[in-house]
Amino acid sequence: MIEITVKLFAQYRADHFKLEKRVYPKGTAVEGVIIETGIPIERFPIGVIMVNGRHFQESHILEDGDILSLFPKVGGG
Amino acid sequence: MSDKIYRVNMKDLSYKIEEVPEEWMGLGGRGLTSTIVAAEVDPECHPLGPNNKMVFAPGLLSGTIAANSGRNSLGAKSPLTGGIKESNVGGTSAGIFAKLGVKALIIEDIPEDDSTFYHLHVTKEHVTIEACPELVGKENFEVLDAMLERYDKKVAVMTIGTPGEQRMLISNISVKDPKGKLRSHGRGGMGAVMGSKKIKVITVDAEKYKETHLADPEKFKAANKIFTKALQDNPISGEGLPAFGTNVLVNIINEAGGLPSLNFRSGNSENAEEICGEHMAENIKERGGSTTHGCHAGCVIQCSQTYNDEEGNYLASGFEYEMIWAFGANFGINDLDLIAKIDNLMDDIGVDAIETGVTFGVAAEGGLLEFGDGETVYKILSEDVPNGTPVGRIIGSGAGNVGKLYGLVRVPVVKNQSIPAYEPRAIKGQGITYATTPMGADHTAGYAVATNILNSGGYIDPLKKEGQVALSRNLQIASAAIDSTGMCIFVAFPALDDPACLPALIDMINARFGINLTADDVTSLGARILKTEHEFNLKAGLTAADDRIPEFMKYEALPPHNAIWDFTNEEIDAFWDF
Structure with missing residues (x-):
């Protein structure tokens, strides 16, 4: 098993959490965490995925100790 | 008429x-x-x-x-x-x-x-x-x-x-x-x-004015409908900005390691959660106030807000990311309400959020006050600056001058104008914009953050040099054109990702004046504006040596990615090859 720090932002926080350490089977991809957390990706599609502060795709395989940050589409300026 | x-x-x-x-x-x-x-x-x-x-x-x-x-x-x-x-x-x-x-x-x-x-x-x-x-x-x-x-x-x-x-x-x-x-x-x-x-x-005078004349009102209305729909359907302009305001950026820029903190010493701020847009929206919900407010009539994005204190009394409106970053992350105040109080004071006396906030960061580096000391900031802005005391004059002179007065090297300015809320070392496309825009360090001149961080208009790795000069050039040309239409720069989000948006905007210009501009004409207009501005600067005595990011960023590695500014002068100057 691997431990992942999952951080949620913007609309994903409603009815969920800001930051949790969660355990997943080895070989879990980002996509697996998105599904497991149940964040509302149909209403608010995934905008940005970061692992340890770098951008990745949903297929990226996570490693023990990774910090995964999930954002819907956000912007400003 | x-x-x-x-x-x-x-x-x-x-x-x-x-x-x-x-x-x-x-x-x-x-x-x-x-x-x-x-x-x-x-x-x-x-x-x-x-x-x-x-x-x-x-x-x-x-x-x-x-x-x-x-x-x-x-x-x-x-x-x-x-x-x-x-x-x-x-x-x-x-x-x-x-x-x-x-x-x-x-x-x-x-x-x-x-x-x-x-x-x-x-x-x-x-x-x-x-x-x-x-x-x-x-x-x-x-x-x-x-x-x-x-x-x-x-x-x-x-x-x-x-x-x-x-x-x-x-x-x-x-x-x-x-x-x-x-x-x-x-x-x-x-x-x-x-x-x-x-x-x-x-x-x-607003009493005797008339509606503007439209050459083709029907075409105009039809195009505006498509344009408005593009703004409302876009997840950023239609959902994120109304819900959280521009301050939604604190967390994503912090997570990317590009949130300039404590006078550009780090790309992460320990205050992020205290000052972020999500926290601000929670406070607004609990205290009354409003997350939506348009800065001008006809705005359908409504990114601004009314922010109250714990008793429900008005503190600030137009409480934007740049202000909250400048005083929260870069100067280190971990109290959103105090930042709001300073924001309202700054509206009253009329000083720029970015220039003033960055100036306080440099002043803290020089020892004029402590990082995070919001009470002293309030005192200086409410007493020293209005009265023009020597301390008020020092702060009033901007970050570049305060850096010189205090003999500092870590002075985050380009063309003597303070760098805004995105670290050039960690968001390199934005750094190219700061270096090259004729305006001095300005994020709105070519918002490469969109494509470096927000996945708008595609994605270009913020920590690598490849593609950044062309990205910044294209965005600066487009922004110069958009800035000529009277449009809010946030129309760029749907424009980057929704193919219906820009043609509708151009159709509106054509229907307003009875002309036939094409997308190429609009691009040429943007390019012409940039060149006109650049030429003015050269005649004013600015040179390629002014199109540079501060030198300390070349040798001070920025945590957490230990990023440095690594563009050569030739790479930067190639920006103007168009």
């Missing part, structure tokens, strides 16, 4: 209403202000002397029903950067100028008698120029109240506080918004230029 150029001379307190020269006909907003400044202002003039001019111009679509078209441009030579400046603002001035038929308001020269300040009132037929000794020494909200007492409540108001009167480089020009609060022509020390011309306040 066709639009006219209103020209005021402050030396003899006279005005003329002129026909629009042929070559200015198709221009508006930034395209027009930069063209007029380049044509009429000696690039070598002192920005606070008689030969500088202020040029206000509404965008091409301002005053129409087009969604988000209410931005007003102001051009001049900047006393902060020594180069050309265009600073645009929401509020009500663009729409009212356009409906009155004011294509541009040009203000020249300086009064011979500098013992008082003047009030300019623009109507369709006249410009009244009268001394206003009763307003001297007053701050913006008091001036606003006095104008609302005298005129119709819809009157447009542009005013400076005491920092502008004292020609401080952090001063801005404040503009009344639809709710009677203030927005700002923020950057470049434009308040100092207005102060140098001894103008305290400009009002524009």
